[in-house]
Amino acid sequence: MAKCRICGNAISAFMTFGRMPLANGFLTPDQFKDEYFFELAPAFCDSCHTVQLVDQPAPEAMFHGEYAFFSQTSKAMAAHFERFANDTMARRLGKTDPFVVELGSNDGIMLRHFAKAGIRHLGIEPSANVAEAARGQGVNTRCAFFGAETAREIMAEYGQADIIQAANVMCHIPDLNSVAEGVALLLKPDGFLIFEDPYLGDVIRKTSYDQIYDEHVYVFSALSVARIFGSHGLELVAVEPQVTHGGSMRYVIGRKGRHVVEASVAAAMADERALGLDKAATYDQFRRNCEASKDALMAALNDLAAKGKRVVGYGATSKSTTVTQYCGITPKHVEFISDTTPTKQGKCSPGAHIPVKPYDAFASSYPDVALLFAWNHAQEIFAKEEGFKASGGRWLVYVPEVTFI
Ligand code: DWN
Numbered sequence: 001m002a003k004c005r006i007c008g009n010a011i012s013a014f015m016t017f018g019r020m021p022l023a024n025g026f027l028t029p030d031q032f033k034d035e036y037f038f039e040l041a042p043a044f045c046d047s048c049h050t051v052q053l054v055d056q057p058a059p060e061a062m063f064h065g066e067y068a069f070f071s072q073t074s075k076a077m078a079a080h081f082e083r084f085a086n087d088t089m090a091r092r093l094g095k096t097d098p099f100v101v102e103l104g105s106n107d108g109i110m111l112r113h114f115a116k117a118g119i120r121h122l123g124i125e126p127s128a129n130v131a132e133a134a135r136g137q138g139v140n141t142r143c144a145f146f147g148a149e150t151a152r153e154i155m156a157e158y159g160q161a162d163i164i165q166a167a168n169v170m171c172h173i174p175d176l177n178s179v180a181e182g183v184a185l186l187l188k189p190d191g192f193l194i195f196e197d198p199y200l201g202d203v204i205r206k207t208s209y210d211q212i213y214d215e216h217v218y219v220f221s222a223l224s225v226a227r228i229f230g231s232h233g234l235e236l237v238a239v240e241p242q243v244t245h246g247g248s249m250r251y252v253i254g255r256k257g258r259h260v261v262e263a264s265v266a267a268a269m270a271d272e273r274a275l276g277l278d279k280a281a282t283y284d285q286f287r288r289n290c291e292a293s294k295d296a297l298m299a300a301l302n303d304l305a306a307k308g309k310r311v312v313g314y315g316a317t318s319k320s321t322t323v324t325q326y327c328g329i330t331p332k333h334v335e336f337i338s339d340t341t342p343t344k345q346g347k348c349s350p351g352a353h354i355p356v357k358p359y360d361a362f363a364s365s366y367p368d369v370a371l372l373f374a375w376n377h378a379q380e381i382f383a384k385e386e387g388f389k390a391s392g393g394r395w396l397v398y399v400p401e402v403t404f405i
Contacts, residue, residue, distance in 0.1 A: 002043065002054045004043075004045040004047065004048060004050065004052070005050070005052055005174055005175070005176070005217070005218075006045065006048045006050050006052075006176060006177065006224075006227070006228050007045065007047050007048040007050075007227075009045050009046070009047035009048065011043040011044070011045050011052075011054070012043055012054075013041035013042060013043045013054050014042065014043060014044055014280065014283040014284060014286070014287060015041065015042065015283070015286075015287035015290065016039060016040065016041040017040040017041070017042075017209070017212065017290075017322055017325070017326040018039070018040065018325065018326060019037045019038075019039060019040075019325070020037060020038060020039065020040035020213070020214065020321070020322065020325050020326075020351065021035055021036060021037055021321060021325065021350035021351040022036060022057060022061060022062055022214055022321075022350055023062075023213040023214050023215055023318035023319070023321040023322065023350065024062065024069055024215070024318050024321075024350070025321075025350040026316070026343070026344045026347040026348065026349065026350060026356060027347055027348055027350065027353075028346075028347055028348070029348065029353075032348075032353065035350070035351070036057065036061065037351075038055055038056075038057055038214070039054075039055055040053065040212065040213065040214070040322065040325075040326075041053065041054045041055065042054070042212050042219075042283075044280055044283045046278075046280055048224060048227045048228070049221065049223045049224045049227065049277065049278050050218060050220075050224040050227070050228065051200055051218065051219045051220075051221075051224070051283070052217055052218050052219075053212075053214075053216075053217045053218075056174055056214060056217045057214050059126070059145060059174070062172075062214055062215055063126045063127045063145075063172075063215075064126075064127060064128070065127065065128040065129050066129060066343070069106075069130075069318065069341070074377050074380060075380060076377060076379065076380040077109070077244065077377075078109060080242075080244050081109045081110040081113070081167065082110075082113055084110055084165075084167065084196075084250075085110050085111075085113035085114060086113065088100075088163055088165060088194060089113075089114070089117065089119070092162075092163060092192050092194065092252075093119070093162055093163060094162035094188065094190070094191070097120065098119055098120065098162040098163070099119075099120040099121070099122075099158055099159065099160070099161050099162055099163075100114050100119055100120070100121045100122075100161065100162065100163045100164075100165060101121070101122050101123075101124065101154065101161045101163070101164045101165070101186065102121070102122075102123045102124065102164075102165045102166060103124050103146045103164065103165070103166040103169050103170070103179075103195075104124070104125060104126070104146075104166055104167075104168070104169030104172065105123025105124060105125045105131075105134055105139065105141060106125060106127075106130050106134070107130045107133040107134050107137070108123060108133065108134030108135075108137045108138075108139035108141065110165070110167060111123045111134070111139045111141075112134075112137045112138065112139050115137075115138050115139050115140070116138075120158070121139070121140055122140050122141070122142060122154060122158060123139055123140065123141040123142070124141075124142055124144055124145075124146045124150060124154075125141055125142070125143060125144075126143065126144060126145045127143075128143050131143045142154075145173075146173070146179060146182060147175060147178035147179060147181075147182050148178050148181040148182045148185065149178075149182075150182060151181075151182030151183070151185045151186040152182075152185065154186060155185060155186055160186055160187060160188040160191065161186050161187060161188060161191055162188055162191045162192075163191060163192055163193075163194065164183055164186060164187060164191070164192075164193045164194075165193075165194050165195065166193075166194075166195035166196075167195065167196050167197075168196070168197055168198070168245065168248075169195065169197075170195045170197055170218075170220070171197040171198065171216050171217065171218045171219065171220060172215050172216065172217060173217070174217050176218070176228055177228075177231075177232070180228060180229050180231075180232035180234060181232055183229070183232070183234065183253075184232045184233050184234060184255075187254075187255065189255060189258060190254070190255075190258055190259070191254070191255075192237075192252055192253065192254055192259075193229070193234070193251075193252075193253040193254075194250065194251070194252050194253070195250070195251055195253075196242055196244070196248050196249060196250040196251070197218075197219075197220050197248060197249065198211045198216070198219060198245045198246065198247065198248050199219075199220070199221070199241070199247050199248050199249040200219045200220060200221040200224075200272075200277055201221060201247070201249075201271065201272060201275055201277065202246060202247025202248075203219055203247075203286075204275060204276075204277065204282060204286055205247075205275070205400070206246065206247065206399050206400035207286070207289040207290060207293050207399070207400060207401075208246050208247075208399045208400070209286075209290045209293070209322065209326070210317075210319035210320065210322045210323050210399070211245070211246070211319060212322060213318055213319065213321055213322045215318060220249065220251070221249075221268075221272050221277045222236060222239050222249070222251070222265060222268040222269050222272060223269055223272050223273075223277060223278055225251050225253075226265070226269070229253050230256075233255060233256050234253050234254070234255060234256060235253065235254060235255070235256045235257070235258075235259070235261065236251060236252070236253055236261070236265050237252050237253065237254050237259045237260070237261050237262060237265065238251075238252040238261075238262040238264050238265065239251055239252070239264045239265055239268045240252070240264065244376070245376045246375065246376040246399060249268075290326075293398060293401070293402060294326060294327045296398075296401070296402035297323075297327055297329075297398050297402050298327055298328065298329075300396060300402055300404075301329060301333040301334075301371075301396075302333070304333075304368070304369055304396075305332060305333055309367075309368040309369055310335060310367035310368045310369070311333060311334050311335065311367055311368065311369045311370075311371055311396070312334065312335055312336055312337070312338060312361075312362055312367040312369075312370055312371070313334045313336070313337035313338065313349075313354065313370070313371045313373050314337070314338055314362065314370045314371065314372050314373060314374060314381065314395075315337070315338070315339060315372070315373045315374025315377065315381075316337040316339040316341070316344050316349055316356045316373065317373045317374050317376075319373065319376075320337070320349070320373035321349065321350045321351060321352075323373065323398070324349060324351060324352035324354065325350075325351040325352060329352055329354075330352055330354070331352070331353065331354050331355070334352075334354050334371055335354075335355075335367065336354060336355040336356065336357045336361060337349055337354055337355070337356050337357070337373065338356075338357055338358070338359050338361055338362035339356050339357075339358075339359070340358070340359050344356045345357060345358045362388075363387075366387075366388050366391045366393050367393065368392075368393065368394070369393065369394050369395075369396050369404075370385075370388065370393060370394075370395050370396070371396045372395050372396065372397045375397050375398070375399050378397070382395070382405075
């Protein structure tokens, strides 16, 4: 029997997505024979209410010198991180020589705004290539994983932090107790830990099961976050819903008793209980909803293939690895995936081995149907792809349900 990564309670998977490769393991045909697989199976802990993967590949296998995801591929996300940085500077930053630390700072998409404002800062980023991209933008970056040990090193060199920030990072870190311990050491007495991640409430409501993949070892709720950090002398003091990544939640955490706990925390927890996020039966229903979504998507794709329609994927996302592998999508269903990230182009998608091509391959010869793997960027993509619709093209989306647009 597996144990909860947070509280040690016995847990078991409520479903399996089956044999799964690394979500960002884009590869060339000569690498197919050595491709790594593990079983993608999420579990719910009925003691601390944390949704988590039973097994996860080693962090070094996922985050390394050739990591494929660069945050700055979306203009809307760049604007979001600028707002996030400005909001922190306006509402939460201390006034005397403030120091900001960002965990998983990627290519510096958020921290560069602190750098520009002349604020002392440090990014902690384990993937060497994206860390280098951040340094190129003037962002002070250390290539490391964050935990209690790293927190001690940072303290010795820079002192305590006013703000520890993270976006789409905390849910990637298996040893969260070590992170919470590190935060408890590094944070100034009145400092804040502010982080955001895809929100469990949205995943359950929208059946967005593709938020579950190797890198996302947790899907958080206010209930689980309060519990995880609460056992390290820290307290959830505010939550702020975000529209990014199909529905995210920003969590604001301080030292216990140092800040007023805002009404948003109790309100979110009440909503989560009403949605059943604290009950095992909710996850059984989620499994049935995933199966129904998979059947509907494959019915649509098989029908398009039978009619000889050209289908192209839009956005070789990490999320799409769960979709292609769980549903059984192959190059017979999807001719190629268009993606603007140079490091993904010319390779094949993990598991399904669908070729990834530059954006021009899509724009120069529109398909009949574009399967929107980057559905979380729909607004931005629909706005710039009016020409595709005008040519008679249709979008196939699967969140919150399988539909043609
Ligand atoms: O947590 C994570 C999130 C934040 O980012 C990661 N573990 C890795 C990554 O997940 P993802 O790959 O699912 O993220 P995105 O932002 O949904 O990926 C979008 C992909 O689509 C990128 O490869 C870029 C591409 N893209 C494109 O080709 N044309 C994106 C846009 C907006 C476009 O117009």
